[in-house]
Amino acid sequence: MNTALDTSAAFLPGGARLRAEEFPEAADGIYLNAASFGLLPSRTRAVIDRWSRERASGAGVDPERFNGSLMRARAAAGHLIGEPVESIALAPNTSYGVNLAAEIVGAGAPGRILLSDGEFPANVLPWKRLSQRGFEVEVIPADAQGLPRFEAMEERLARDSSIRAVAISMVQFGTGVLADLAAWGARCREREVFLAVDAIQGLGVSPLEGPGAMGVDLLTSGAQKWLLSPWGTGFLYLHPRHLDRIHPPFVSWFGFESALDFEELLDYESPLLPDARRFEPGTLPVHDMEAMAASIELLLEVGIDRIRDHVHGLHDRILEWAADRPGVEVVTPRDAGRRAGILSLAFDEVGEPAAALERAGIAAAIRGGRLRLAPHLYNTSAEIDELLAVVG
Template identity: 35%
Template sequence: MADTPKITFDSVRSFFPHTDNMTYFNAASVGPFSSLVRGAITEHVDMRVAAEKDDSHIAFGTADELRKIFGKLIGARHREIGLGQNTTFGLNLAAYGLPLKPGDEVLLSDIEFPAAVYTFKAAAKARGLKIKYVKSTDRRFDVDAFEKAISKKSRVLVLSYVQFFNGYKNDLKTIGEICKKHRMFFVVDGIQGMGTEPLNVRSLGIDIFASGCQKWMLSPQGCGFFYVADELREKIIPPFMSWVGADWHLKFTDLFYYDKPYFDSARRFEMGYYAVLNIIGMRAAVRMFQDLGIANIRKHDHALIDRLAEYIRNHPYYRITCNMTAGHRSSIFTFTCKDLVDLHKELLRRRIILVRREGSIRVSVHLYNNDTDVDRLIQALEDFGRNH
């Protein structure tokens, strides 16, 4: 893989066979596989079918590489990164592992994706914590309402980087500073921004960052990672740990040692042996993000969204429902109109793949999209708008 040419925005679409048959605007639900992912997984499956060699060194090596890559992508040290199966894994690490005591408050947005809510509700019950919802304003996390909601008992804020239904990107810098001022842990569900919105977890004051990679990171379902700030690691005591969290120095010939130290890194929290096919697929997928750069991906996505937004803004039948200001927009664009369900059906009929969320059409624009995709969508909207 290392000697193949660097992927550029001119070449990237050719790695996505689906682009020949449809217009895909649905990475916020699930990302399509590239031919690189398919190739890497297929090759590995063939190797396992042949059963000629043990793949554990490939698995450990791939996991090592991925921790380093994710560290670079989010501005963390690689020892602050661990691999998990999804976003929920990292959220559970926070919910059950953070040093909290009965009566402590966990603040959540009242428009948060359910992943954080159900995880922290269960942890609250088990640990005697209190959940407090911060009231949103105009379907966005309201920073002033958050500050007002903080009490002496508030110890944690859990928040999405980008909101799943309208693409609103939270101002993590300001929010992180407020958390720091009030000595609160800052836990971020990053999945809807990871891969399209650059971030630096350390400069944002994030304590735990969790992201699945099955959406914008274009990896198999069952892939994800988490960040635990160095300063926090020793304070996190989750009710679950595993043998791969102990430092065996990769010597598995003699396993009757029960006094190995846990890794001096976030790897200590990883849960048992790897889903090897998944991490092989994820390694192939992340290459695009290394080659293109997340800031460039954002630029690409936003330029396509700008064209679509311009059309919608000037059409009396449609209305933009997402925030388009520089600090709060993302690669999720949403709009609405009167006959939304019919419009959605018509778009699907034309093989324009996207979803309805909370009264809007959600358009997820990503690195494989191009002007032709936007033209197809605009043409479909034009035809539908003419008859409605």
């Protein structure tokens, strides 16, 4: 049975009302590109507007409220992934967390960093900088379809004691492949190899509970995509065992205990904060971070598992259509356990369907010469039917 949300027969409880109240502009077109950026919910924009009005009026900001809003964002992020707020640091993007992971690994003995071809540059370039410290980045080639060859990576990890870190995406941005983080965590923990995860294409559409217990050392994610948040928002999770392994590669005054009391600001001997906040980059955009909290709270209210099921219901319509279409190949695994929200389709000539979608005002993306579709909770089965009618 197709379980996708429709405005007339909603699978998600209150789905039609949710779309009307939180995503009213979704009715103006068909947006299937959450893998680039997600639509902002009404409640999220209301948070930004409130802060903007107060800032424009010159009204003072209570430090407790300022810090409380940031803590709301950390708490929402922690709730999303099932980790304590003490292990969450707010960050402006995914790259920030990848760079921190590279700094942690780079403080140790040189060795190899293992990753797959097809990774987004944010999860590659910070690691390559470690060549300056004697590290080598080894990229395992993808298969003929561009899919990661996880088995080859596993074999390499098993026989090479010089590997210091494995860097993978929770979901690859081009192919939509969902990694088995628990399996990777077990392998890396057994060999004392650092596991860093770029989670930006998975969080918000694929459930994740307790990456630390799985063996993930650091997980990082911008929030502008499936988490439906403003640009420049995100967070990272750092396993507690690493908290004191490395001094923050750079520090801000917000990373010290003196920042909690303005009467102590000139205490230059103040200790670092005792948790992951010590790794935050300084004064944060509180309006955007609290807006991120509002978006994550909405997603949690709906339920990430329900969102996944809804999105997969939309996928099913496309998979059924593609099954008997010559010249169309589904690149993303059909197995629901190996995909999240991205569905990648290869066409004999992708230019024609891409042009047809543009003429019809349907937003999607071309990545690696393939059509990448990324529906979210605000999309409907009727929109998918229109998509398929346009691409033929």
